[in-house]
Amino acid sequence: MAEEIIIPEADNQEISINMGPQHPSTHGVLRLVLSLKGEMVQKVEPHCGYIHRGIEKMTESMTYQQIIHLTDRLDYLSAHMNNAAVCLAVEKALDIEVPERVKVIRTIMDELARIASHQLWWCSFGMDLGGLTCFFYGLRDREKILDIFEETTGSRLIQSFYCPGGLMADLNPNFQKKVKDFIVYFRKILPEYDELLSGNIIMMERAKGIGKMSKEDAISYGMTGPSGRGSGFSCDVRKHHPYHAYDKVKFNEVLRTEGDTYSRYMVRIDEMRESMNIIEQLIDNIPAGDFAVKMKPIIKLPEGEYYQRVEAARGEFGVYIISKGEKNPYRMKFRSPNFCNLSALDTLTRGHKIADLVAIGGSLDYVIPDIDR
Amino acid sequence: MPFTFSFYDFTGFTQWIDVTLRGACSPFWAVLWEMVIVGVLFLAFYAVVGLYLVYAERKVCAFIQNRVGPNRVGPYGFFQTIADLIKLLMKEIISIREADKLLFNLAPFIVIITSFLALAAIPFAKGLHPIDLNIGVFYVMAISSMGVVGILLAGWSSNSKYSLLGAMRSGAQIISYELSVGMSLIAICVLAGSMQLSTIVEGQRDxxxxxxxxxxxxxxxxxxMIAATAETNRGPFDLAEAESELAAGFHTEYSGIKFAFFFLAEYMNMFIVASLAATIFWGGWMPLHIPGLESFNHVMDFIPPVIWYVGKTVVIILIMMWFKWTFPRLRIDQLLNLEWKFLLPISLVNILIMAFIVLMGWQIGL
Amino acid sequence: MTNQELKDSILKIEPTAVLNEGKQYLNLTVASDKWHDLAQQLKGNKELAFDYLFNLTGVDYGDTLGVVYHLESTTFHHVIVVKVSADKQNPQIPTICDIWRTAEFHEREAFDFLGIQFTNHPDLRRIFLDEEWKGYPLRKDYDPSVNTI
Structure with a gap:
């Protein structure tokens, strides 16, 4: 009974908790080490690398056609945009002008992928907040886009549909009709999202004023995509550095200035509407022509450095290629939007509660394979 | 005493059992036998209701979420939860090395026993009322607030930080919402002039x-309704288990049948608060009577009290399920704000108004 | 600002910098000891205002290691690529994560894969690989067999 009882100082007691690598709300194998004081988060330290596959190293021994298939595996929810970055970089290096048809189809595909990605984000955001029903509503609608993808590209998630010089295959004859049907359907169904979650008082209470990020900080952290635009950082690559057919369509860059979780949420919801606008402008006038230009079986980029930026669903995705004139790149770097957004997580969550951390994480919408690469 | 059985009044039937038993053995043994009969009946009832509430929840949630729900085991998946129970029974009970063994094993029993005890005071139908305590409302309140002890023990003894956080949340939540539950019930006790559940039901005859x-x-x-949903740790107030934040909260470390105990207890608590709501606000087994409409009242009387009781309880349970599958979860500080800043002051004022109405004799139908 | 104007104003700040126009962007090469001061100017100067670092890449050039910074101005939308190189034996480059916060993670990544030491970095650890990992995998002379399990 002579054991000494040590009473720790109650005020100064921080506990550290491992959130992940297996945790329902980290959306993958991300590990966050939290320092908690009661429920308050004092510090968040992300530990990445649980699904690091060394893609940048692998690219150094692969041809450009092969690399396309690796980019799908980065941010698998914006597989099309990631493909496009590499394809555009290669085409720019070789001075290849792709047919108009390819540009338009790529634009439509990118926007469909963006809608699908935001739908899945909506599902998981609802689930992070504890509203499980959102998950099924979102997935129900996402299925329809995946069906469209499946018909044309042959697969549902990682399509590898673009290749240097054009597309892997031509459109399915049903494509236009199905896309139009989808737009009609989704315009009708999107208000349901607002009814279920956006306008919900509990959701607003939990999201408004939580995880504030000023515009300057957002730029400094390189927070792009809807997360950056929620802070008023005008960072839409489609607007500032147009590629595909984005210079031919009219669309608004969705910007909000509050910089909290709710504004990041609303930016994504509004972006789905903008994406539908873009698709509607293009779907009826897809130009006829080839779906690809003939490329040499082995692509050798001339010596030099090439950078291509595209707007993926989560932000600015970039590919930096250093070529020494070989069939493999000398060095290839992927600028992943999630990696930069994740770096802001500590600043965003400091002083909030665990429940807020989950909501903020949901609003950043990170895809772990893109962080780890 | 001759054997009588009626769906409208179980008094004769229960009296007959009592008289027969007392005739067959000494009063001590007769009471003991009655206890055994009631206990066994309740165990069976508990298991059946618990299992089918789980089934109902899964079907309701599937309906809300555009899904089919369980449909493989038996017709419409009717035996799904029984299969689940068998699975849980056969699963290994993992013991945590650094856990406090005694408390860790005790916690699920505390939770399940409290939910079992509360069932005793519920009037199911006329004459079908295990113990008619003169402080029935008080008894149910007291017993159901014991459940938090089990949850706190479970969270603390698991030696897991997630469990601890869940248990602490749950403690704060249940203790504060207990007040609102009590206050809202007191308002009705004032109206009824009694805490005895049978008197409360009788008071709603007109x-x-x-x-x-x-x-x-x-x-x-x-x-x-709000406070009871919170007290049973159900969504949107399911912070104690908050899947997306704390994995599974206080029962993260439990497995097998011990986990099933927590799970069943949650559904039984839901059943108890729903039947209490049905009894106190909606007349329990009392049919819907409207003063002045004699023929209508007679038609309503034709439906047996058990049906009335079950129907009302099911409706309230469905409302609670509807809550859970529609709303996102609150944050802990918002949850406590809601209670201390809104619900509790409103209920206090509410009691005063109710007392005033009763004092002036302004009740409708008097 | 056009590339020529950029060139002039940068040379005014740092005369030793070497600027040449690449296929796509303006390239700027600067010595590593001058880099941190120049970086502050690039962001702080009202006319340049390179406030957005959109990429940071570590490269193994064979005999030297280098870091490539892609900078953009969110007001003027001009882009510049800055290259800083370091000795392979003792690669030291000043950190810029006090200027562009996003560099903190990017520099940890470059350290992880190429072993570039960013001086004054607040928390320079491996970010993806284990702490016990031997060698730096994106170096051209990396031998993968040392880490076989």
Whole structure:
């Protein structure tokens, strides 16, 4: 009974908790080490690398056609945009002008992928907040886009549909009709999202004023995509550095200035509407022509450095290629939007509660394979 | 005493059992036998209701979420939860090395026993009422607030930080919402002039209390529904288990049948608060009577009390499920704000208004 | 600002910098000891205002290691590529994560894969690989067999 009882100082007691690598709300194998004081988060330290596959190293021994298939595996929810970055970089290096048809189809595909990605984000955001029903509503609608993808590209998630010089295959004859049907359907169904979650008082209470990020900080952290635009950082690559057919369509860059979780949420919801606008402008006038230009079986980029930026669903995705004139790149770097957004997580969550951390994480919408690469 | 059985009044039937038993053995043994009969009946009832509430929840949630729900085991998946129970029974009970063994094993029993005890005071039908305590409302309240001890023990003894956080949340939540539950029930006790559940039911012979008590009764009902949902740790107040934040909260470390105990207890608590709401606000087994409409009242009387009781309880349970599958979860500080800043002051004022109405004799139907 | 104007104003700040126009962007090469001061100017100067670092890449050039910074101005939308190189034996480059916060993670990544030491970095650890990992995998002379399990 002579054991000494040590009473720790109650005020100064921080506990550290491992959130992940297996945790329902980290959306993958991300590990966050939290320092908690009661429920308050004092510090968040992300530990990445649980699904690091060394893609940048692998690219150094692969041809450009092969690399396309690796980019799908980065941010698998914006597989099309990631493909496009590499394809555009290669085409720019070789001075290849792709047919108009390819540009338009790529634009439509990118926007469909963006809608699908935001739908899945909506599902998981609802689930992070504890509203499980959102998950099924979102997935129900996402299925329809995946069906469209499946018909044309042959697969549902990682399509590898673009290749240097054009597309892997031509459109399915049903494509236009199905896309139009989808737009009609989704315009009708999107208000349901607002009814279920956006306008919900509990959701607003939990999201408004939580995880504030000023515009300057957002730029400094390189927070792009809807997360950056929620802070008023005008960072839409489609607007500032147009590629595909984005210079031919009219669309608004969705910007909000509050910089909290709710504004990041609303930016994504509004972006789905903008994406539908873009698709509607293009779907009826897809130009006829080839779906690809003939490329040499082995692509050798001339010596030099090439950078291509595209707007993926989560932000600015970039590919930096250093070529020494070989069939493999000398060095290839992927600028992943999630990696930069994740770096802001500590600043965003400091002083909030665990429940807020989950909501903020949901609003950043990170895809772990893109962080780890 | 001759054997009588009626769906409208179980008094004769239960009296017959009592008289027969007393005739066959000494009073001590007769009471003991009655206890055994009631206990066994309740165990069976508990298991069946618990299992089928789980089934109902899964079907309701599937319906809300555009899904089919369980449909493989038996027709419409009717035996799904039984299969689940067998699975849970056969699973290994993992013991945590650094856990406090005694408390860790004790916690699920505390939780399940409290939910079992509360069932005793519920009047199921006329004459089908295990113990008619003169402080029935008080008894149910007291017993159901014991459950938090089990949850706190479970969270603390698991030696897991997630469990601890879940248990602490749960403790804060249940203790504060207990007040609102009590206050809203007191408002009705004032109206009924009694805490005895049978008297409360009898008091609603001419009109249910929710109609009788003007708006304070409606306010009390709404507050009761919110607070009772919170007290049973169900969504949108399921912070104690908050899947997306704390994995599974206080029962993260439990497995097998011990986990099933927590799970069943949650559903039984839901059943108890729902039947309490049905009894106190909606007249329990009392049919819907409207003063002045004699023929209508006779038609309503034709439906057996058990059906009335079950129907009302099921409706309230469905409302609670509807809550859970529609709303996102609150944060802990918002949850406590809601209770201390809104529900509790409103219920206190509500009691005063109710007392005033009763004092002036302004109840509807008097 | 056009590339020529950029050139002039940067040379005014740092005369030793070497600027040449690449296929796509303006390239700027600067010595590593001058880099941190120049970086502050690039962001702080009202006319340049390179406030957005959109990429940071570590490269193994064979005999030297280098870091490539892609900078953009969110007001003027001009882009510049800055290259800083370091000795392979003792690669030291000043950190810029006090200027562009996003560099903190990017520099940890470059350290992880190429072993570039960013001086004054607040928390320079491996970010993806284990702490016990031997060698730096994106170096051209990396031998993968040392880490076989």
């Amino acid at each position: 009109l249910w209390f929710i109609f009788k008590g003007h708006f304070p009764a409606v306010t009390a009902f709404i507050i009761y």
